[in-house]
Amino acid sequence: MGDSDGIRRNLLVPIEHKPDRESLRARYGRCWNQSELEREYEVIGHYPPLVLVRRICDGVKGTFITQNDPRLYHSWQEEQG
Secondary structure (H helix, E strand, O other), rough: OOOHHHHHHHHHHHHHOOOHHHHHHHHHEEEHHHHHHHHEEEEEEEEEEEEEEEEEEOOOEEEEEEEEEEEEEEEEEOOOO
């Protein structure tokens, strides 16, 4: 991942406290659990805390930020270009 290692490390800091689903939803908007994510997206890579996915309905790639315990996904970012 190269330059993204520092970015990924910085992303880990604010999510270490493992907020619940309602807290994530209030902060970031829509939030998915594992089964919800798998209905709409194909996971194509893991670079914790990022997950690379392809949206099933249109093939668009993007990323989510994920947390464990509970396993939740948020902050969808569509790939540009």
